[in-house]
Amino acid sequence: MKRYQNMLLLLAVVALIALPLWMIRKPARGVNSKQAVIFTGADDKAKDLVGSIAPGYKAWARPLMEPPSGEVGSMLFALQAALGAGFIGYYIGVSTTRAKMRRESGTETRC
Amino acid sequence: MHIMEGFLPVKHAIGWSIAAAPFVGYGLHVINKRVKENPEQRMLLGVAAAFTFVLSALKLPSVTGSCSHPTGTGLGAVLFGPTAMAPIGAVVLLFQAILLAHGGLTTLGANIFSMAIVGPFAAAAIFRLAKSVKLAFGLSIFLAASLADLLTYITTSAQLALAFPDPTGGFTASFVKFSAVFAFTQMPLAIIEGLLTVVVMNSLLRFNARELQEMKVTAPETVRA
Numbered sequence: 635m636k637r638y639q640n641m642l643l644l645l646a647v648v649a650l651i652a653l654p655l656w657m658i659r660k661p662a663r664g665v666n667s668k669q670a671v672i673f674t675g676a677d678d679k680a681k682d683l684v685g686s687i688a689p690g691y692k693a694w695a696r697p698l699m700e701p702p703s704g705e706v707g708s709m710l711f712a713l714q715a716a717l718g719a720g721f722i723g724y725y726i727g728v729s730t731t732r733a734k735m736r737r738e739s740g741t742e743t744r745c
Numbered sequence: 746m747h748i749m750e751g752f753l754p755v756k757h758a759i760g761w762s763i764a765a766a767p768f769v770g771y772g773l774h775v776i777n778k779r780v781k782e783n784p785e786q787r788m789l790l791g792v793a794a795a796f797t798f799v800l801s802a803l804k805l806p807s808v809t810g811s812c813s814h815p816t817g818t819g820l821g822a823v824l825f826g827p828t829a830m831a832p833i834g835a836v837v838l839l840f841q842a843i844l845l846a847h848g849g850l851t852t853l854g855a856n857i858f859s860m861a862i863v864g865p866f867a868a869a870a871i872f873r874l875a876k877s878v879k880l881a882f883g884l885s886i887f888l889a890a891s892l893a894d895l896l897t898y899i900t901t902s903a904q905l906a907l908a909f910p911d912p913t914g915g916f917t918a919s920f921v922k923f924s925a926v927f928a929f930t931q932m933p934l935a936i937i938e939g940l941l942t943v944v945v946m947n948s949l950l951r952f953n954a955r956e957l958q959e960m961k962v963t964a965p966e967t968v969r970a
Contacts, residue, residue: 643944650937650940655806684909694751711804711845714798718795
């Protein structure tokens with residue numbers, strides 16, 4: 635059981651991500667023929683909520699730089715995730731090899 | 746939990762920045778000291794930062810029909826203590842604010858406060874509490890990471906409710922509305938964050954058991970100097 639724990643946990647993660655994708659269906663096109671959108675960012679929804687609670691509020695600052703398109707934006711997010719995942723993978727790889735070498739040299743049979 | 750650029754009134758933006766600054770400053774001092782005393786922990790510190798990088802970049806779909814992302818601060822808070830996570834979270838938020846127009850410089854203080862201060866402190870406290878009532882190690886990690894994630898988003902809701910109280914219902918009504926956007930969306934994601942933190946912690950336990958013992962993450966309770 636312990637051996638497969640990580641695999642089971644990762645399966646649970648995949649299931650939790652897939653479940654909403656399967657559960658939530660895109661509503662049919664409205665009368666005003668505006669395309670319905672689902673799975674937008676919660677941050678944007680909060681922004682809209684600010685607009686409805688305080689209609690007079692004007693954002694007083696603008697981002698210095700905005701990704702010129704959604705594609706460029708997702709590239710930067712992917713880059714951020716790749717850098718992080720790459721480093722974690724590297725560290726676990728180094729640790730695995732080190733643990734193996736310690737075992738083989740027999741200096742750490744018990745700990 | 747990213748409050749968009751310019752979406753906090755000036756007074757609030759300044760207030761949260763002033764509130765967050767000492768934590769980031771003290772956190773830098775803690776990290777410097779730690780790396781100087783235990784240079785071998787530098788790599789593990791990198792792992793904690795990398796984990797926050799990965800998780801905060803993953804926008805995941807939730808059952809409410811909107812997308813949000815985990816924070817990844819629980820792992821580092823358990824490994825290095827909550828103060829070390831303030832500067833690490835600040836770097837991630839700064840990266841997203843400048844390059845991705847996600848969050849912002851005027852709201853950086855508020856975002857640091859929710860993600861890199863409240864979250865890690867909650868994680869460390871919950872982990873310690875879970876350990877003191879002798880919960881299993883994996884379960885303690887799961888609770889610490891997922892509740893820290895959720896509390897981060899509740900903090901953001903409170904920050905927005907403070908800045909934009911409902912004209913009739915005041916802070917409470919507004920807090921309920923913002924929580925509906927953030928906290929409910931976040932629930933499944935908080936579980937995902939908890940599970941992923943346990944996965945990484947399991948790998949560390951398997952191959953870096955000695956380091957974790959030295960860092961007093963898994964060692965039996967000893968009197969702290």
